[in-house]
Amino acid sequence: MAQSPSQHPNLDPELRAAVEQGGLMTGDLSTVTFGDLPEMRAQMNAALAAMAPAFPAGVTVEDRKVPGPEGAPAVRVRIYRPETQDGPLPALYWIHGGGMIIGSPEIDDARMAANVLEIGCVVVSVDYRLAPEHPHPAPVEDCYAGLVWTARNADDLGVDPARIAIGGASAGGGLAAGTALLARDRGGPALAFQLLVCPMLDDRNTTPSSREFAQAVVWDRAANLFGWSALLGDAAGGEDVPIYAAPARAGDLSGLPPAFVDVGELEVFRDECVEYALRLAQAGVSTEFHLWPGAFHGFAGMVPGATISRRASDAQVAALRRALVK
Known part of the structure; x- marks a missing residue:
């Protein structure tokens, strides 16, 4: 009989307790079809609305519609700013997670508001179209x-255009890496840093960790195959997947902004993140990497009070401060 993910001998004790108490989302999408996704998204959005945080004093939040890609609809961005600011601030351009299939900027409201206060920055979080209705690109x-x-509206946003970082978690981390590649290859905008939190980078699912975690807390192999299939259809795992969809396929990682990459020990993405961080460093990109022992995918956001979660969150904030606060 397969071992329950909560019984993995390496699982951090505080995280194990949270798993055993229940309430964490799991990666089991074995009975889910693409047709189920609209209802799943509606339920998530309703839950987010019911639990909407009271934003801390000193932070303002607004939504705007901005021009999308040529020929495509406008894109919503959610902007988090300090109520008062003296001079242009650094900015974090943030991309939410959700396996390419679910999610919205609202899932990161608390984290982004905290970044505004802890780093002293403006955050712009993008509400990108979701697969499979909107596949790559x-x-x-x-x-x-x-x-x-x-970047073009830095003055209006009160942002220093020389201090814009890009970041994201999970699918958002993969999209942040892909967007950084696009910015490099299209000649801008300039990026000062990339914060890749447990990023989803490789559609091929051939690494040892991809095979190891057929069962996992939060996001397992089947869930990952489901997400990549939604984004890429029959092309997933094949020879013709663009690097901007699956950044792990990029042969040349030179010329990218300095990077922070982290990942949990007990997750599908472990090995692709390890390899991506190493290849960034080998390409001359200054890179900080963390492999969090005993941690599953998304642990810091799901169990924020655990000691290892606080360590991970503190490391991310410290990296952004070093990159952006002059």
Whole structure:
């Protein structure tokens, strides 16, 4: 009989307790079809609305519609700013997670508001189109369009255009990496840093960790195959997948902004993130990497009070401060 993910001998004790208490989302999409996704998204959005955080004092939030890719609809961005600011601030351009199939900027409201206060920055979070209704290249092109708008409107946003970082978690981390590649290859906007939190980078699913975690807390192999299939259809895992969809396929990682990459020990993405961080460093990109022992996918956001979660969150904030605060 297969071992329950909560019984993995390496699982951090505080995270194990949270798993055993229940309430964490799992990666089991074995009975889900693409037709089920609209209802799943509606339920998630309703839950988010019911739990909407009261934003801390000193942070303002607004939504805007900005130009999307050529010939495509406008893109919504959610802008988080300090109520008062003296001079242009650094900016974090953020891309939410959700396996390419679910999610919205609202899932990261608390984290982005905290970044505004802890780093002293403006955050612009993009609401990109989701697969499978909008397969590649729609998601990454929406992300790139929002980045272009952010850079072009730096003055209006109170942002220093020389201090814009891009970041994201999970699918958002993969899209952040893909958007950074697009920015490099299209000649801008300039990026000061990339924060890739447990990023989803490789559609091929051939690494040892991809095979190891057929069962996993939060996001397992089947869920990952489902997400990539939604984004790429029959092309997933084949020979003709663009690097902007699956950044792990990029042969040349030179010329990218300095990077922070982290990942949990007990997740599908472990090995592709390890390899991507190593290849960034080998390409001359200054790179900080963390492999969090005993941690599953998305642990820091799902169990924020655990000691290892606080360590991970602190490391991310510290990296952004070093890159952006002059």
